[in-house]
Amino acid sequence: MNYRHAYHAGNFADVVKHLVLTRILAHLLKKASPFRVVDTHAGIGLYDLEADEATRTQEWREGIARLDTPFGAEVEAVLAPYRDVVASVKARHGAQVYPGSPAIIREMLRSKDRGIFNELHPEDYERLSERYNQVPNLKTLHLDAWNALHAMIPPREKRGVVLIDPPFEELGEMDRLVAELARAVEKWPSGILAAWYPVKDLRAVNRSLAPLGQFPKNVLRLEIYVERPDDPTRLTGCGMAIVNPPWTLQAEMETVLPALAERLARDDYGAFRCDSIGAPA
Secondary structure, eight states: OOOOGGGTTTSHHHHHHHHHHHHHHHHHTTSSSOOEEEETTOTTSEEETTSHHHHHHOGGGGTGGGGSSOOOHHHHHHHHHHHHHHHHHHHHHOTTEEEOHHHHHHHHOOTTSEEEEEOOSHHHHHHHHHHHTTSTTEEEEOSOHHHHHHHHOSOTTSOEEEEEOOOOOSTTHHHHHHHHHHHHHHHOTTOEEEEEEEESBHHHHHHHHGGGGGOSSEEEEEEEESSOSBOTTSOOEEEEEEESOOTTHHHHHHHHHHHHHHHHOBTTBOEEEEEEEESOO
C-alpha cells in the first residue's frame, strides 16, 4: 500500500512492460471480435514527469528518455505501436506526460473492446476513477488485485489479456505471483496473462519462477538487465512472464531486446533473455 508508481514512471522497467503490452494489444486488434483487458495494479494512468515525484528520482532519464534516438528499421518496426501511443498521449495531455498502462490501453482499444482498471491504493484509485470511469468501455475497481484478477476471468468476450504488475513490497510476493498465475490458467486456459516482476538477485528469481516450466500452457520468459543481476538491494533488471503469448511475440522480443539492453545499460553492462518454457506452443 506504500508503493507509488509516480516516482518510477518512464523508467527502464516501464519501457519494457509497456512495449510488451502494446505488442500484445496490437496482436489482439488484428481480429474483428472484441476482447477485454484487465489491469490488476493500474496506478493513476498518467504521470507528469515534471511533477515532484518524478523529478525527485529522475528515473525516466535512464528509461524513456534514452529512446529519443531512433534504432534501426527492424527494431523501430517492433517499437512502432509503443512509440505511437506515447506520442498520442503526449499530444492529448502534454509533452511532459508519460502514459501508464491504463492510458495505453485506453488509447489502443476500439469502442467494442473493454478495459477493467483495478487499483487498491485509495488516493491513486480516486485519481484513476476520475480519469477513466466515465469512458463507456472502461471500468475502474477498488479491490485487492488478486481478488480482482479472479473475479474478472474468464471474460465474456473470450479473448483478452490480463496485465499483472505487483509492487513487490512483501516477502514471498514472487512465489505468490506464480501461484496466482497457475490458478488463473485453470480458470481461463486460453487467456493471455502478462506478469511483470523485478530482478535483483537472479538466483532468487530463478527459484521462484521454476514452477512456470510445469505449466500446461506455453510461457514466454523475457528479461532485461541494466546492471549485473546479483545485488539483492538494487533493481538491476526486470522481466515478464507471458502465458499464452501471441505467436509472433518471441520473435519480436528477440529483435528488440538486444537493442534495448545496449541502450538502457548502466556502467557498460546490458543483457537480456527470451525463452519459451512450459508446454510447447
